[in-house]
Amino acid sequence: MALSTPLSQMSVALPIGIDGSSGSMIKVQSVSFTEKSCGPLLRLDTVSRKLSLKKRSTVCMSLQQQARRSKVSVTPLELEDPKETPLNLYRPKEPYTAKIVSVDRIVGPQAPGETCHIVIDHDGKVPYWEGQSYGVIPPGENPKKPGAPHNVRLYSIASTRYGDSFDGKTASLCVRRAQYYDPETGKEDPSKAGVCSNFLCNAKPGDKVQITGPSGKVMLLPEEDPKATHIMIATGTGVAPFRGYLRRMFMEDVPTFKFDGLAWLFLGVANSDSLLYDEEFSSYLKDYPENFRYDKALSREEKNKKGGKMYVQDKIEEYSDEIFKLLDDGAHIYFCGLKGMMPGIQDTLKRVAEERGESWEQKLSQLRKNKQWHVEVY
Secondary structure, X not given: OOOOOOHHHOOEEEEOOOOOOOOOEEEEOOOOOOHHHOOOOOOEOOOOOOEOHHHOOOOOHHHHHHHHOOOEEOOOHHHHOOOOOOOOOEEOOEOEEEEEEEEEEOOOOOOOOOEEEEEEEOOOOOOOOOOOEXXXXXXXXEOOEEEEEOOOEEEEEOOOOOOOOXXXXXXXXXXXXXXXXXXXXXXXXXXXXXXXXXXXXXOOOOOEEEEEEEEOOOOOOOOOOOOOEEEEEEEHHHHHHHHHHHHHHHOEEOOOOOOOOEXXXXXXXXXXXXXXXXXXXXXXXXXXXXXXXXXXXXXXXXXXXXXXXXXXXXXXXXXXXXXXXXXXXXOEEEEEEOOOHHHHHHHHHHHHXXXXXXXXXXXXXXXXXXXXXXXXXX
């Protein structure tokens, strides 16, 4: 079948949303292809004058590679200029009033709890770098300090500095609604619900939201070596900063950062319906198999080698030889998620180190000294 649109006029649709739903695609203009590099889609057998199935050719590999690697243009590129990390441009006493652009549930019906992807319009006034956090001040009074506002809640930013609209004016948060259920009755107790998470998940487009920051330097993505290895380990919404990393590596056309290393994501969640940004990550796996690896641990659907629930530390143990070798070669390793994830992971790493005849304490000390060890838990 011949292409009805000239190759030089083709455009490509790339996902910018989070769950593949309608409205989550952006059309990227002016993706041009060189027609000379491809042979015809169908070749005619000059002897029999019959079309041979064996001699049909698909769109040639060079065209596939160009289409696959076409990235989204971002603006303003001045966001690449600052040498100093943007920090605390807005503080709790004088927060910035931003607006909600959208709130989308991004987990399936069988997921325990609700997680939302929230896009906030800061109009370019609160720039940030990948790996940083915003503070959010929910409306209302602090019950422990009558007359005072609520305390700031920190959320890792789940987008690159250009935001989901690639114009440098928005930031995205990945927020799980905090709910409390009475252990005896099994009923939800709204009085104990998370104030900020419920405010954000209930917000509507146009609603105002007070933000502070950006804050944090420990999770910043080192970009000095574009061939570096980055091992990312997340549980639940802890995947937020890694979504920003991966969009910068594989989705955006950033002139000053051409990633050609290895990004390896480990994501631990309860079940398949709880996977966050899975469609987005899977697309990178398909398009950049030499640069991206993606391993999931589904605790309620999979078993580890001992027959117990599969947690992210079990996946780490499964690939421990590779991970330790990569760390020895200078890889960065990042952890983000609930505090409860770290003891199990540390125990696993310590056990693996001892099996290799190494001291985990010494190795961890060296990783920290080399700035290869990055942890942000909450």
